[in-house]
Amino acid sequence: MNTSPCTPPEPEKILLVDDVPANLAVLTGALEPEGFEILAVANGPDALRVAARARPALIMLDVMLPRMDGFETCRRLKQMEATREIPVIFITARNETENMVAGFAAGGVDYVIKPFATAEVISRVNTHLRIGRLTRELREKNRVLETRTAELTAEIDKRRQAESALQHADEKLAVLSDLEASRWAVTGLVGRSPYLEKILADIRRLHQFSGTSVLITGESGTGKELIARAIHFGGARAKAPFVPVNCVAIPAELAESMLFGHVKGAFTGAMTERKGHFETAHGGTLFLDEIGDMPLPLQAKLLRVLEDGRVTPVGASESRQVDVRVIAATNADLDERIARGSFRQDLYFRLARYLVATPALRDRPDDVPLLLQHFLHHFATEMGLKSPQLSAEALAALQAHPFPGNVRELKNIVERALIESGGETILPRHLHLRPAPSLTPPVRAAEPRLRPEAAPLPLNLAEAEEVLIQRALQQTGGNIAEAARLLGIHRTRIYRKLAQEEPAVAD
Numbered sequence: 001m002n003t004s005p006c007t008p009p010e011p012e013k014i015l016l017v018d019d020v021p022a023n024l025a026v027l028t029g030a031l032e033p034e035g036f037e038i039l040a041v042a043n044g045p046d047a048l049r050v051a052a053r054a055r056p057a058l059i060m061l062d063v064m065l066p067r068m069d070g071f072e073t074c075r076r077l078k079q080m081e082a083t084r085e086i087p088v089i090f091i092t093a094r095n096e097t098e099n100m101v102a103g104f105a106a107g108g109v110d111y112v113i114k115p116f117a118t119a120e121v122i123s124r125v126n127t128h129l130r131i132g133r134l135t136r137e138l139r140e141k142n143r144v145l146e147t148r149t150a151e152l153t154a155e156i157d158k159r160r161q162a163e164s165a166l167q168h169a170d171e172k173l174a175v176l177s178d179l180e181a182s183r184w185a186v187t188g189l190v191g192r193s194p195y196l197e198k199i200l201a202d203i204r205r206l207h208q209f210s211g212t213s214v215l216i217t218g219e220s221g222t223g224k225e226l227i228a229r230a231i232h233f234g235g236a237r238a239k240a241p242f243v244p245v246n247c248v249a250i251p252a253e254l255a256e257s258m259l260f261g262h263v264k265g266a267f268t269g270a271m272t273e274r275k276g277h278f279e280t281a282h283g284g285t286l287f288l289d290e291i292g293d294m295p296l297p298l299q300a301k302l303l304r305v306l307e308d309g310r311v312t313p314v315g316a317s318e319s320r321q322v323d324v325r326v327i328a329a330t331n332a333d334l335d336e337r338i339a340r341g342s343f344r345q346d347l348y349f350r351l352a353r354y355l356v357a358t359p360a361l362r363d364r365p366d367d368v369p370l371l372l373q374h375f376l377h378h379f380a381t382e383m384g385l386k387s388p389q390l391s392a393e394a395l396a397a398l399q400a401h402p403f404p405g406n407v408r409e410l411k412n413i414v415e416r417a418l419i420e421s422g423g424e425t426i427l428p429r430h431l432h433l434r435p436a437p438s439l440t441p442p443v444r445a446a447e448p449r450l451r452p453e454a455a456p457l458p459l460n461l462a463e464a465e466e467v468l469i470q471r472a473l474q475q476t477g478g479n480i481a482e483a484a485r486l487l488g489i490h491r492t493r494i495y496r497k498l499a500q501e502e503p504a505v506a507d
Contacts, residue, residue: 011037012129013056017047017073018091019065023114027060030118031125044068044076052082057129061108062091063099071106078107085135087128156271190374191367195359199227202356207235213306215291215351216329218358221408224329225289227356232285237325240284243277247294255298257314260305266315278311278322285325291351292332292343303347326351333490360481361403361410368399371407375414376426385423393428401433409434469494 014031018024019042028038039054041047044065051059059077063070070090077083090103090111103111109131110124206214214231216224225244232242250258257266261276277286288294294302305311306326310319328351337343361368372390380387390398394417403409417430472483473494484491 011035012058013037013039013054014125015047015051015054015056015059016040017042017044017059017065017070018062019043020062023062023091023116026116027121030116030121034122034126036125042066044070044073047073048076048080048083051077051086052080055082056086057132058125059086059088060091060112060125061088063103064093071102074103074106074108085132087132089124089128190371191364192370193359193364193367195364196367199356199358202354203227203230203234206231206354209354210236211325213325213351213353214327214356215348215354216327216356216358217334218329218331219360219406220331221406222358222360223407224331224358225287227358228285228287228327228329231327232287232325237284241281242285242287243281244287244289245277246289248290252295255295256301259298260301260311260313262314263316266313273313276311276313278305278324279320281324282322283324285327288326288328290330290332291328292330292334292337296342296344299344299347303344303350306347306350333493336490336493361406362481363485365399368410369395371410372398372414375411376418379415379418380423383418383423385418388418388421388423389425391425391427394426394431397428397431397433404434466497469497 012035014036016024016027016038018027018040024040028040032038039050039056041050042065044067047059047061061070061074065073068076074088074090077086077088087109088107090099090108091114092099092103092111093114100111109128112121112124206212214228216227218224228244229242232238245259257274257276259276259278261274261279264271264273288302305322309322309324311322312319334343334348338345338348361371372395373387376390377387398410398413405412413431413433416432417426420430421427468487469483472486473480476482476486480494481491484494487494
């Protein structure tokens with residue numbers, strides 16, 4: 001049966017216990033007009049049975065009853081689980097202190113004296129019903145609070161464990177051994193192309209200026225972290241920590257705490273004080289990878305730390321001095337992000353005190369054979385194999401591959417090939433070269449606005465840019481990355497220009 005939202009609530013039940021019918025009639029006549037449902041019995045045993053079954057909101061109990069007096073009846077009501085919380089008002093003909101004390105001792109909450117005053121009876125009944133409702137509400141709220149407290153306790157335990165894990169991770173970022181430091185020196189950078197020679201010269205130059213912040217740019221997989229480590233471990237800070245941080249992987253709500261630390265009690269779950277990455281890297285280098293993806297509010301705080309060399313942990317009232325060299329890296333076009341307002345220009349200039357640009361592997365094909373031999377020897381040593389030979393066909397296939405994943409892709413290809421060849425000569429079938437994504441501009445149904453190579457450059461700057469991009473694409477066979485290199489711009493600028501020229505789709 002569906003109950004309408006407007007259905008009035010059921011009336012509250014009151015159990016009257018008195019062996020005098022006249023008394024029951026008077027009380028019923030006073031309470032029924034107030035909207036209560038009246039239940040009436042004449043003795044204690046019946047009162048116990050009816051109360052347990054009907055669960056009245058209140059019981060009015062005469063002291064003088066046959067078979068079991070009111071005091072004993074009340075004591076038994078308070079012993080039963082079903083009736084323990086029901087308030088009991090005693091009915092007595094004698095206004096004697098001894099009776100009142102006995103009633104309260106038995107578990108009663110109040111009393112009324114015969115002959116009844118109707119207004120007094122109604123007032124006392126309403127008062128104790130209201131107290132009962134408030135008590136039940138409070139009990140329910142306490143139950144909810146206990147549940148929530150248990151959930152918060154579990155969450156605090158979880159955060160405490162995470163905090164402990166983070167602290168343990170920080171401790172593991174301690175200074176690397178001399179052997180590990182030599183691994184990350186410039187000898188770890190393999191190649192002899194002009195691009196790499198310039199990077200090596202940059203690294204050696206930066207060894208002499210251990211306080212200068214550095215920005216490393218380049219595509220993913222070009223070895224930006226390797227360069228950062230070479231800068232650190234070849235300079236005066238080599239004995240101090242090198243702390244790498246991926247800005248993309250930092251949860252937004254924990255970013256400030258992870259970078260700058262927090263004090264005990266700074267937020268729910270902050271059970272202990274924790275040093276941030278800046279303090280962990282004190283005396284050494286903090287490497288901020290994917291800096292272009294750092295949220296704007298955090299960029300402002302990072303800029304402040306770079307300017308004055310002080311960090312303020314979350315919840316702390318005072319800042320702390322730190323001595324940290326910051327090396328940042330990005331594969332994003334920061335100029336484009338600055339233009340659209342997602343990266344601070346002042347932070348860019350503060351980070352790019354010295355700029356190192358890492359070339360794509362396709363721009364240094366002469367380094368491919370050297371890298372191949374380096375990785376073959378490295379992985380063969382790890383696997384306990386002899387360094388295998390590379391067939392001429394396999395070498396030719398690798399040299400022709402554009403390596404969209406750069407050195408990281410080459411490294412993965414070599415490792416898998418070594419596993420499949422079992423240490424024998426590596427053949428083309430051991431190589432798993434993923435086809436490069438198509439960079440050819442889409443064929444347009446409509447007449448393109450970009451002019452052919454023979455067309456003169458217009459005086460309009462935007463149109464001239466379109467002409468130059470088209471010429472570069474024609475010259476490179478549609479290779480957007482190579483066209484961008486020829487033009488000296490980032491490839492995303494070409495992608496945006498091509499996207500602007502897509503024909504509109506009719507509704």
